[in-house]
Every structure is written in C-alpha cells, then in structure tokens.
Amino acid sequence: MHHTLLTNASVSYNAGVAMKFEERLSDRDAWSIGDGCSAGRVLDLLSTKTVFLVVRECFYGTTRFDDFVTRVGASAPAVSRALRQLKAAGIVAPVAYREPGNRARDEYRLTEAGEDLLPVFLSLIQWGDRHLQDGRPPLSFVEAGTGRPIRVRVSAEPAPETACDDIEIRVHPAWDAASGAP
Secondary structure (H helix, E strand, C coil), X not given: CCEEECCCXXXXXXXXXXXXXXXXXXXXXXXXXXXXXXXXXXXXXXXCHHHHHXXXXXXXXXXXXXXXXXXXXXXXXXXXXXXXXXXXXXXXXXXXXXXXXXXXXXXXXXXXXXXXXXXXXXXXXXXXXXXXXXXXXXXXEEECCCCCECCCCCCCCCCCCCCHHHEEEEECCCCCHXXXXX
C-alpha cells in the first residue's frame, strides 16, 4: 500500500484506493464522458443546499410548503424554486389537498425516482456523521422492527434493500441534551 503525504494538508492519499478501468478505458487521456457524467448531473439537480434539504425533509415526512420553509430554514422563494426544480426532474410530485374552508393547495411527495435517492441521502449523512460530527452525530437511522443500524455500503453481493418506511430515526446516543436533543 502506497501512501503519499500531502505537504500542505493533513490528509494522506492512498493511491490504491482508486477504482480500476477495463483495458479500453485505461488511457485516461484518450476519452472523457464530459456532460454525460451521472455524478455531475446529480450535482446539477441537487445544486443548492436548499434543494437537498427539501429532499431531506421529504424523507422525514414533510409534505407542505410552509413546513418546508420552516424546517429547511430557507426563504419561501428559495423553497419554491427548489420544489419546482425537483418537480421538473420528477423527484417530487404535487398532490392536491384542501382543508375545510380553505382553497386547494399542493403537498409534495417523493416519486419513485425521489425514493431512489435514499441511499445517496443516507450515504452523505453517514459520511458526515463519521467525519464531521466529532463522534457525536445527532441522529441514528435504524431498522424499525429490529433497531439494527442502517448502513450504506458498496457491495458486489446482492443484499436485501430496506424501504424508507422501514427506517426509524432516533436521537443518536452520543448526542446529549446539551447538543439540542429533544
């Protein structure tokens, strides 16, 4: 295993971490996927913090516009833009509702494509918990029936998927009341 220590950073790079290319792709200067890069397209879609936090709130069960504004902590115009962007991309779909005595309004629900973002969402949280929370992440994601922790891993073996509604969100044990735990 080869480690190269970067002189102006406290990061080491393990050159053995990179993925391998099939032979016809091994000359990296001979090809480019350019705008066809799926990662780039996802980043274009989830281009702002507000957009991503609206998706988070959808996973947390938020459906109504005013609740998105409150829970995301963004302005109403920013949340409106985020919802339009997610709707145009097929990530959320409006569902009409009407409370007695009020005009009809839309709730926003994840589509199948939106639900498919669950591993992306959980991966980012898992990475942030590990590298940005000083050992004290605020929430735990567990399997609702068993309490087993939910983890996202890269695997070549087929593994059963856990549906969104089979995940329970709990206060992480390492996060105490002084950190804002309810």
